Amino acid sequence: MSEPRFIxxxxxxxxxxxxxxxxxxxxxxxxxxxxxxxxxxxxxAQGGINGAVNIKGENDSPELHFVDSVKGGxxxxxxxxxxGMCYAAPxxxxxxxxxxxxxxxxxxxxxxxxRFGGTLFSRTAFAGATTGQQMLYALDxxxxxxxxxxxxxxxxxxxxxxxxxxxxxxxxxxxALDLRTMAVQAFRGDGTFLATGGPGMLFGRTTNxxxxxxxxxxxxxxxxxxYANGEFIQVHPTAIPGEDKLRLISESVRGEGGxxxxxxxxxxxxxxxxxxxxxxxxxxxEKYPRYGNLVPRxxxxxxxxxxxxxxxxxxxxxxVVYLDVTHIPAETLDRKLGGVLEIYEKFVGDDPREVPMRIxxxxxxxxxxxxxxxxxxxxxxxxVGSPRNHQTNxxxxxAVGECDxxxxxxxxxxxxxxxxxxxxxxxxxxxxxxYAKGLKGLSADLPSGIFDEAERHWRERFERIRKMSGxxxxxxxxxxxxxxxxxxxTIVRENKTLKETDDRILEMMKRWRDINTLDTxxxxxMPVPFVNQLWNMMELARVVVLGALHRDESRxxxxxxxxxxxxxxxxLKTTITTWSKDGPQFTYDKVDTSLISPxxxxxx
Amino acid sequence: MSKMVELRILRQEGPNxxxxxxxxxxxxxxxxxxxxxxxxIQKNPVTKDGKxxxxxxxxxxxxxxxxxxxxxxxxxxxxxSCSALLEQLDQxxxxxxxxxxxxxxxxxxxxxxxxxxxxRVRAWVPIDGTHDLGPGPRLNPSVQGRAYEFSRCMxxxxxxxxxxxxxxxxxxxxxxxxxxxxxxxxxxxxxxxQEARLHAIMGPGGLGDCGNAQNCVQVCPKEIxxxxxxxxxxxxxxxxxxxxxxxx
Numbered sequence: 001m002s003e004p005r006f007i008x009x010x011x012x013x014x015x016x017x018x019x020x021x022x023x024x025x026x027x028x029x030x031x032x033x034x035x036x037x038x039x040x041x042x043x044x045a046q047g048g049i050n051g052a053v054n055i056k057g058e059n060d061s062p063e064l065h066f067v068d069s070v071k072g073g074x075x076x077x078x079x080x081x082x083x084g085m086c087y088a089a090p091x092x093x094x095x096x097x098x099x100x101x102x103x104x105x106x107x108x109x110x111x112x113x114x115r116f117g118g119t120l121f122s123r124t125a126f127a128g129a130t131t132g133q134q135m136l137y138a139l140d141x142x143x144x145x146x147x148x149x150x151x152x153x154x155x156x157x158x159x160x161x162x163x164x165x166x167x168x169x170x171x172x173x174x175x176a177l178d179l180r181t182m183a184v185q186a187f188r189g190d191g192t193f194l195a196t197g198g199p200g201m202l203f204g205r206t207t208n209x210x211x212x213x214x215x216x217x218x219x220x221x222x223x224x225x226x227y228a229n230g231e232f233i234q235v236h237p238t239a240i241p242g243e244d245k246l247r248l249i250s251e252s253v254r255g256e257g258g259x260x261x262x263x264x265x266x267x268x269x270x271x272x273x274x275x276x277x278x279x280x281x282x283x284x285x286e287k288y289p290r291y292g293n294l295v296p297r298x299x300x301x302x303x304x305x306x307x308x309x310x311x312x313x314x315x316x317x318x319x320v321v322y323l324d325v326t327h328i329p330a331e332t333l334d335r336k337l338g339g340v341l342e343i344y345e346k347f348v349g350d351d352p353r354e355v356p357m358r359i360x361x362x363x364x365x366x367x368x369x370x371x372x373x374x375x376x377x378x379x380x381x382x383x384v385g386s387p388r389n390h391q392t393n394x395x396x397x398x399a400v401g402e403c404d405x406x407x408x409x410x411x412x413x414x415x416x417x418x419x420x421x422x423x424x425x426x427x428x429x430x431x432x433x434x435y436a437k438g439l440k441g442l443s444a445d446l447p448s449g450i451f452d453e454a455e456r457h458w459r460e461r462f463e464r465i466r467k468m469s470g471x472x473x474x475x476x477x478x479x480x481x482x483x484x485x486x487x488x489x490t491i492v493r494e495n496k497t498l499k500e501t502d503d504r505i506l507e508m509m510k511r512w513r514d515i516n517t518l519d520t521x522x523x524x525x526m527p528v529p530f531v532n533q534l535w536n537m538m539e540l541a542r543v544v545v546l547g548a549l550h551r552d553e554s555r556x557x558x559x560x561x562x563x564x565x566x567x568x569x570x571x572l573k574t575t576i577t578t579w580s581k582d583g584p585q586f587t588y589d590k591v592d593t594s595l596i597s598p599x600x601x602x603x604x
Numbered sequence: 605m606s607k608m609v610e611l612r613i614l615r616q617e618g619p620n621x622x623x624x625x626x627x628x629x630x631x632x633x634x635x636x637x638x639x640x641x642x643x644x645i646q647k648n649p650v651t652k653d654g655k656x657x658x659x660x661x662x663x664x665x666x667x668x669x670x671x672x673x674x675x676x677x678x679x680x681x682x683x684x685s686c687s688a689l690l691e692q693l694d695q696x697x698x699x700x701x702x703x704x705x706x707x708x709x710x711x712x713x714x715x716x717x718x719x720x721x722x723x724r725v726r727a728w729v730p731i732d733g734t735h736d737l738g739p740g741p742r743l744n745p746s747v748q749g750r751a752y753e754f755s756r757c758m759x760x761x762x763x764x765x766x767x768x769x770x771x772x773x774x775x776x777x778x779x780x781x782x783x784x785x786x787x788x789x790x791x792x793x794x795x796x797x798q799e800a801r802l803h804a805i806m807g808p809g810g811l812g813d814c815g816n817a818q819n820c821v822q823v824c825p826k827e828i829x830x831x832x833x834x835x836x837x838x839x840x841x842x843x844x845x846x847x848x849x850x851x852x
Binding site for chain 2: 024036038039041043044091094095097098100102103104105106107108109111127128130133134137138141145147148180209210211242243244248335339343346347348349473476518519521523524526527
């Protein structure tokens with residue numbers, strides 16, 4: 001009898017942790033990634049990973065972490081999963097330490113922890129200011145160990161195009177595009193995991209990496225997977241404006257004592273260091289005395305927007321504020337924030353140890369993503385090993401990491417994403433294994449019909465794309481999409497503008513049909529896959545925009561000046577979007593708030 | 605009229621295709637990097653002489669010098685194109701693919717050999733499992749600080765490109781994997797398995813192939829003290845030779 005095979009698409013933290021869990025149980029995994037997995041976007045995470053280890057003796061606990069995370073998400077998260085994640089967090093940090101993540105240490109040699117947004121506790125373990133990179137490398141090494149043992153086959157420079165479903169609608173494998181040979185090939189699998197990250201590129205220039213198109217999740221959505229809470233897009237308050245991307249300046253900079261300010265006087269043109277304290281407006285500290293510079297990101301970004309756009313107090317009249325660490329000793333900065341200050345120095349040219357940084361908000365993370373199921377026990381915890389965990393509504397298709405919608409509700413707390421990615425793998429891997437155990441027949445034993453048919457479908461589509469010779473440049477179209485989305489569907493959302501934005505996306509979908517693919521080569525062709533991705537991005541952009549239009553309240557990252565209050569009576573519910581040929585269809589699901597009752601969300 | 609930037613790019617449609625130079629001009633904006641130029645060319649793939657061509661193929665991802673993808677030769681020096689700011693470069697800017705790795709297309713090369721070397725040197729902690737075993741070992745903060753320097757290696761290939769001993773047809777596994785052998789000697793649990801790693805860098809292709817040119821440390825974008833690692837591994841190897849010879 002043959003054994004089940006698993007497919008993991010995406011080699012960031014969630015994909016690698018899923019792979020490790022499957023291999024540890026003795027299973028074989030085919031790991032697909034558009035980039036060598038060691039270069040995945042998880043490397044960009046800087047500040048750290050949350051876990052209530054209570055090293056500082058602050059009486060922190062996983063329960064408090066759970067409460068902070070649910071409140072930070074404005075009560076939109078299904079609570080059992082958040083609870084499971086927060087209680088597992090200390091063990092996850094210990095595991096990563098055992099795997100060799102170079103976490104900073106206290107003088108006694110213990111793991112060090114620092115402050116982050118949306119909590120009053122020092123709960124964030126960190127490796128300098130490149131924690132995501134260090135964690136990814138540790139998991140990459142563990143996966144390489146299984147690769148050496150023959151349990152993992154890597155398909156790098158290989159892109160997921162779609163899943164293959166049998167007559168009962170069960171996912172039996174995937175079709176992938178080899179980005180070098182341009183070969184379209186079907187792969188059989190008994191459990192398929194999408195770990196393909198967020199859709200930042202919908203917004204053009206963001207803190208995200210260029211692979212974060214959301215195209216794989218969108219492809220699953222187009223094939224019938226439900227997409228949830230798509231309208232919840234996190235804008236990070238502190239990034240460096242740039243021509244090609246907006247580079248993140250980690251929240252940990254404020255966690256270590258960095259202070260945001262603007263000149264009190266509109267148009268004060270003095271260099272920042274010549275502005276005395278009395279003439280500086282430390283706007284977070286004044287308005288939020290308890291949390292100060294560490295209010296959650298949705299609140300911080302809105303505050304900066306209000307200050308700069310509505311009150312005109314931005315530095316040089318722009319959407320820019322100062323982030324100041326010049327009062328912190330240079331030795332501390334180098335030891336705890338070196339990686340991030342280095343980025344500022346390299347890309348801006350100023351030394352942040354000497355001159356306050358000039359920063360602006362930037363699209364950073366999607367709380368929304370593919371809808372996934374879970375099974376909770378009577379104790380309020382998710383049941384590890386339940387095949388329902390992390391499974392989409394397409395049987396056999398699972399989603400883990402930023403591409404799923406769980407854990408963060410309407411707004412993610414800083415340093416909870418590295419945690420949720422690892423936890424998703426810990427929960428997802430065993431779920432896939434028990435799902436496959438319950439299968440009646442394995443995909444390897446199926447006749448080749450559905451696989452041949454899927455290959456043929458995608459080959460034809462790519463042949464059509466390769467021959468597109470219209471007038472539209474796909475990269476200009478992508479830029480237009482990004483600029484439109486960034487201007488109209490981020491910090492402040494107006495119903496009228498959202499409606500117009502959807503109309504513009506529909507126009508862009510027409511323009512897409514008139515694309516010139518620019519390159520007809522059958523080897524290493526970059527425009528052809530990009531044109532395919534771009535269509536998926538537009539489909540997903542509509543999910544974000546229309547989801548925002550329909551949700552007539554303000555909650556977490558979703559803010560409408562027309563309806564500035566959270567409206568639990570009507571909107572304490574999960575947005576579910578289903579693809580149809582007439583456009584996205586919206587329904588709403590109940591949120592599991594059985595463990596913590598929603599209360600007003602306050603940080604002042 | 606706005607200031608223009610000129611780029612000369614070495615193009616090649618595949619491993620066996622002929623090489624050709626193409627020159628492009630793009631409009632200058634402050635704080636622009638090489639990636640922005642390549643993105644501008646995607647939006648208007650026309651050479652300086654007005655000839656329509658294909659967009660240039662190149663590898664990139666994070667655009668903030670932590671993923672290692674976008675390494676190429678920029679004015680002859682191996683470095684990441686994201687952190688290559690135009691204000692700091694002489695023009696015309698010359699872009700070439702790395703030469704020590706098989707070419708894929710244009711500026712894209714295949715650095716798989718670097719990842720294979722990480723298997724050879726067993727660069728992982730052989731943990732007992734992912735189940736809860738409580739806290740890991742305590743660690744001296746200064747050891748953590750030293751380990752952190754080596755753990756930032758992003759397998760970008762700059763040191764490999766600069767190394768005169770490394771290249772196609774040569775056995776030397778190159779400087780980057782050595783930093784990972786050194787890194788794992790600092791982790792309390794991983795250090796228990798250092799002997800297997802030292803054996804992996806003995807013999808052909810191992811540390812003995814290092815010619816001590818010290819180019820690696822000059823070009824590392826993360827300023828990893830690669831030559832310190834090589835020096836220390838030399839000492840570890842000497843002890844291991846003695847142990848292998850007398851100890852058994």
